[in-house]
Amino acid sequence: MDRFVFLTVDGLSRGAVYAAFALALVLIWRAARVVNFAQGAMAVAAAYVAYTVSTTTGSYWLGFVVAIVAGLLLGALVDRVVMRHVDHASPLNPVIVALGLVLLIQAVLGMVYGNEFRPAEAPFSRSALTVGGVAVLSPYDLFVFATIGVVVSGLAWLFARTPVGLRMRAAAFAPEVSRLLGVNVGGMLTLGWALASGVGALAAMLVMPTELGLHPHAMDLVFVSAFTAAVVGGLDSPPGAVVGGLVVGLLLSYVSGYAGSDLTPLAVLVLLLAVLLVRPGGLFAPVAARRV
Amino acid sequence: MSAPDLLVVRGLVAGYGAAPVLQAIDLTVPAGTIAAVVGANGAGKTTLLRALSGMIRPAAGQVLLAGDELRGTPVEQLVRRGLAHVPEGRGVISELTVDENLRLGGLWRRDRADAGRALDEVYQLFEPLARRRRHLGHQLSGGERQMLALGRALVGRPRLLLLDEPSLGLAPRVVARTMALLRQLRDSTGLTVLLVEQNVRSALAVADQGVVMSLGRVVIAAPAVQLRDDVDLRHAYLGF
Amino acid sequence: MSATRAALPPKRRPVEADDRPVDRRFHSTLLRHLAVVLAAGLLLVAVSYAIEPFRNFQLATVAAYLCATAGLTVLTGLNGQLSLGHGALMATGAYTVALCQNAFADRGMSGGWLLPLSLGAAIVSTVAVGAVVGVAAARLRGPYLAGVTLAVAIVVPALAVTFDGVFNGEQGLSVPVEPPPLSLGPYFPYERWQLWLTGAATLLALLLLANLIRSRYGRSFRAVRDDEVAARLAGIHVARTQVLAFVVSAATAGLGGALLAVLAQSVSPGAFSLTLSLFLLMAVVIGGLGRLTGALWGAVLLVALPDLTHSVTELFTLSPAVAQRLEGNLPLAIFGLTLIVVMIAAPGGIQGLLSRLGRRLRARRS
Numbered sequence: 001m002d003r004f005v006f007l008t009v010d011g012l013s014r015g016a017v018y019a020a021f022a023l024a025l026v027l028i029w030r031a032a033r034v035v036n037f038a039q040g041a042m043a044v045a046a047a048y049v050a051y052t053v054s055t056t057t058g059s060y061w062l063g064f065v066v067a068i069v070a071g072l073l074l075g076a077l078v079d080r081v082v083m084r085h086v087d088h089a090s091p092l093n094p095v096i097v098a099l100g101l102v103l104l105i106q107a108v109l110g111m112v113y114g115n116e117f118r119p120a121e122a123p124f125s126r127s128a129l130t131v132g133g134v135a136v137l138s139p140y141d142l143f144v145f146a147t148i149g150v151v152v153s154g155l156a157w158l159f160a161r162t163p164v165g166l167r168m169r170a171a172a173f174a175p176e177v178s179r180l181l182g183v184n185v186g187g188m189l190t191l192g193w194a195l196a197s198g199v200g201a202l203a204a205m206l207v208m209p210t211e212l213g214l215h216p217h218a219m220d221l222v223f224v225s226a227f228t229a230a231v232v233g234g235l236d237s238p239p240g241a242v243v244g245g246l247v248v249g250l251l252l253s254y255v256s257g258y259a260g261s262d263l264t265p266l267a268v269l270v271l272l273l274a275v276l277l278v279r280p281g282g283l284f285a286p287v288a289a290r291r292v
Numbered sequence: 293m294s295a296p297d298l299l300v301v302r303g304l305v306a307g308y309g310a311a312p313v314l315q316a317i318d319l320t321v322p323a324g325t326i327a328a329v330v331g332a333n334g335a336g337k338t339t340l341l342r343a344l345s346g347m348i349r350p351a352a353g354q355v356l357l358a359g360d361e362l363r364g365t366p367v368e369q370l371v372r373r374g375l376a377h378v379p380e381g382r383g384v385i386s387e388l389t390v391d392e393n394l395r396l397g398g399l400w401r402r403d404r405a406d407a408g409r410a411l412d413e414v415y416q417l418f419e420p421l422a423r424r425r426r427h428l429g430h431q432l433s434g435g436e437r438q439m440l441a442l443g444r445a446l447v448g449r450p451r452l453l454l455l456d457e458p459s460l461g462l463a464p465r466v467v468a469r470t471m472a473l474l475r476q477l478r479d480s481t482g483l484t485v486l487l488v489e490q491n492v493r494s495a496l497a498v499a500d501q502g503v504v505m506s507l508g509r510v511v512i513a514a515p516a517v518q519l520r521d522d523v524d525l526r527h528a529y530l531g532f
Numbered sequence: 533m534s535a536t537r538a539a540l541p542p543k544r545r546p547v548e549a550d551d552r553p554v555d556r557r558f559h560s561t562l563l564r565h566l567a568v569v570l571a572a573g574l575l576l577v578a579v580s581y582a583i584e585p586f587r588n589f590q591l592a593t594v595a596a597y598l599c600a601t602a603g604l605t606v607l608t609g610l611n612g613q614l615s616l617g618h619g620a621l622m623a624t625g626a627y628t629v630a631l632c633q634n635a636f637a638d639r640g641m642s643g644g645w646l647l648p649l650s651l652g653a654a655i656v657s658t659v660a661v662g663a664v665v666g667v668a669a670a671r672l673r674g675p676y677l678a679g680v681t682l683a684v685a686i687v688v689p690a691l692a693v694t695f696d697g698v699f700n701g702e703q704g705l706s707v708p709v710e711p712p713p714l715s716l717g718p719y720f721p722y723e724r725w726q727l728w729l730t731g732a733a734t735l736l737a738l739l740l741l742a743n744l745i746r747s748r749y750g751r752s753f754r755a756v757r758d759d760e761v762a763a764r765l766a767g768i769h770v771a772r773t774q775v776l777a778f779v780v781s782a783a784t785a786g787l788g789g790a791l792l793a794v795l796a797q798s799v800s801p802g803a804f805s806l807t808l809s810l811f812l813l814m815a816v817v818i819g820g821l822g823r824l825t826g827a828l829w830g831a832v833l834l835v836a837l838p839d840l841t842h843s844v845t846e847l848f849t850l851s852p853a854v855a856q857r858l859e860g861n862l863p864l865a866i867f868g869l870t871l872i873v874v875m876i877a878a879p880g881g882i883q884g885l886l887s888r889l890g891r892r893l894r895a896r897r898s
């Protein structure tokens with residue numbers, strides 16, 4: 001039972017990160033109909049920038065902020081310099097370009113930082129606090145929950161309650177009409193990329209201390225898990241991405257705790273295939289609301 | 293009728309690929325009047341509106357709004373110049389609520405207070421919309437969508453309203469009400485309307501000017517009364 | 533020929549009617565392909581004597597990659613299915629060959645027929661894996677297919693660690709390969725023998741692929757790629773065609789991986805990472821999707837580019853650490869950048885290339 005509680009909390013903490021990362025994927029998918037396969041690599045790049053800042057200044061928090069800013073900028077840059085110029089007539093094209101970005105970014109990181117693991121420090125203790133003799137959650141878990149909670153509710157507020165959010169949604173759903181109504185559709189798209197990439201960078205910062213450390217490929221498996229989370233929730237549904245992230249996090253935690261951590265990659269693959277073959281629209285696909 | 297011309301189009305050429313659809317369109321719409329553009333399917337009416345609002349880029353010609361060249365202005369800037377375009381099929385955004393659709397029409401405006409007033413006015417003008425604020429676009433009936441599209445354009449307080457087949461798929465009574473509303477807006481606010489219609493009778497009934505298009509050209513531009521009453525003209529160009 | 537015809541749905545009568553000239557053409561294309569392959573084989577033998585052993589080895593590596601890129605060309609270029617998982621399929625073939633060769637060696641077996649047997653086993657096991665992925669892939673489109681195959685590419689090599697009792701974890705397995713037969717003489721260079729082996733296997737695979745592309749199956753592949761609905765209306769079983777394309781492509785990828793393992797005489801998961809899968813895709817896209825000659829350019833690029841960057845970095849005096857970083861990563865960066873530029877600069881991207889190619893093929897046919 002103790003173990004179950006521990007694994008559940010650990011799974012939720014891990015799942016919160018997947019949720020944020022999946023949310024970033026959904027943001028871009030909704031805005032641009034592109035699954036950003038480069039998101040993992042972009043997030044790692046931001047984390048490396050934070051690493052440089054933190055090691056030179058000695059401040060974790062400065063690095064943390066810089067990572068998010070770097071993520072935002074990188075997202076805008078990728079949209080403006082690359083994705084904007086890709087012909088989206090075939091859905092293969094943006095996917096292949098994103099993969100080209102993966103190669104390029106990982107190679108550049110390898111050249112600058114080398115292909116060995118760098119330690120990623122956690123700002124809070126990762127040893128679990130015990131409540132009534134049961135190890136429940138660590139201060140770091142609390143930090144993760146709080147951060148992701150702020151980000152998710154912040155995004156929800158942005159999209160549902162602010163003029164910019166309304167513009168972004170309109171631009172995503174109906175670019176032509178939005179343009180006629182004075183919405184700068186290109187700008188909204190860039191903003192969407194920036195936000196998604198910023199959230200991705202944040203997720204990378206949160207997950208890195210719980211993994212082996214910083215490495216050009218450090219987010220590969222996280223990306224697959226988050227993609228699975230997004231698919232579980234339905235690529236079009238932000239709440240679905242959050243729930244999907246928690247589901248995947250829990251699943252991986254249980255598999256890792258009860259069957260061995262080596263099996264988690266396989267579990268992700270099986271879950272992904274199962275969901276896609278049984279419910280391709282995702283478990284939480286919203287009732288069809290297609291454009292006329 | 294010596295109102296200054298709000299819209300002047302000279303030698304406008306536009307199309308989608310190599311061969312232009314519009315061949316040198318000339319058109320003048322005085323301020324505070326309604327011009328009805330009629331013509332067979334495929335005559336180029338929609339293309340004309342799209343070229344005016346910059347959704348397709350004209351190959352040649354001039355588009356002057358109150359004397360200022362519109363060509364080259366990015367589409368999203370046109371609302372700021374006082375132009376509203378309700379596209380064919382109305383362009384209600386299904387995934388947004390009625391309220392969000394309407395607010396979108398005024399988001400670009402600096403004067404937030406007046407944007408709020410305009411929103412209230414539209415809700416007063418279209419009662420059914422007020423009752424369905426929280427409904428999503430795809431939950432509306434055809435008539436409600438039309439109100440929404442028109443209302444959304446009005447929230448921006450345009451000088452020139454481009455309307456593409458507002459009567460499409462609507463009951464005759466609703467069409468008549470829409471036309472009456474256009475006339476009322478013209479008289480009360482001085483709105484200028486370029487109205488594309490298949491429903492020639494009701495369009496000419498409300499319009500000041502009738503413009504007949506055929507194969508990408510304007511074949512007649514005459515006072516609507518004349519088109520309505522001249523049997524020969526009607527037979528030759530409008531088929532009724 | 534009659535056997536393949538019997539397997540086809542009977543409702544394709546109208547096509548059947550003009551099949552007689554196609555039939556004759558089939559024989560002439562078969563002969564032409566045979567002639568090309570024989571000529572290429574002879575050229576390869578001649579070249580293998582003319583160049584130094586290391587170049588022989590490199591050429592053999594090109595041949596092994598060519599197997600995989602050719603298969604991916606058929607899948608992505610001709611059938612329109614994107615796979616990021618071909619590195620994993622190569623790993624399947626490579627590990628199978630390693631396990632077979634080790635099993636033979638442990639039992640003290642020897643003989644020239646053992647390696648072909650192992651290669652055959654590699655193909656069979658990859659076909660099995662490819663069929664599983666292919667059945668799933670046939671139901672998926674666009675980013676979903678890409679995501680699943682990406683997961684395959686990342687997860688499958690990790691299995692070597694999960695089941696390290698069999699696959700020996702990150703360490704990997706060695707692949708015992710017998711020396712060249714004594715009949716070739718006592719001083720026959722091993723690298724030349726490697727080139728002959730891989731060259732023969734690859735040419736055989738290419739011959740089969742080229743004929744497949746020219747056959748009605750190839751036409752079905754393209755029809756499904758161009759327009760699924762139209763293909764279905766024309767009586768083509770879309771899902772079955774897609775699975776077939778995946779299986780064929782998996783078989784060649786498995787063979788390619790097996791040949792790589794034989795060349796390196798070892799396998800480890802690091803050699804079959806996601807990067808390899810992306811590399812293959814790059815090679816196919818940059819080489820020119822949809823053409824086997826494009827696959828050849830891609831394979832050449834895969835071997836030549838790292839070699840080239842190696843020579844370039846040697847021009848500068850760099851600290852060993854920096855040189856190592858550059859050497860490992862510069863080819864990747866160049867590949868990634870080239871890919872992005874190609875996709876943006878080629879008007880219409882893949883689709884443009886595909887349709888241009890499709891138009892040309894149609895024009896040639898009519």
Ligand SMILES: Nc1ncnc2c1ncn2[C@@H]1O[C@H](COP(=O)(O)OP(=O)(O)OP(=O)(O)O)[C@@H](O)[C@H]1O
Binds near residue numbers: 490
């Ligand atoms: N997106 C497009 N691409 C290419 N050609 C187009 C496009 N839209 C319209 N056309 C062509 O342009 C010509 C004029 O079309 P347009 O839509 O302007 O006609 P219309 O007068 O609005 O007809 P309707 O009354 O049926 O709406 C037609 O021949 C049409 O085929």
Ligand SMILES: [Mg+2]
Binds near residue numbers: 337338339380
């Ligand atoms: Mg029209």
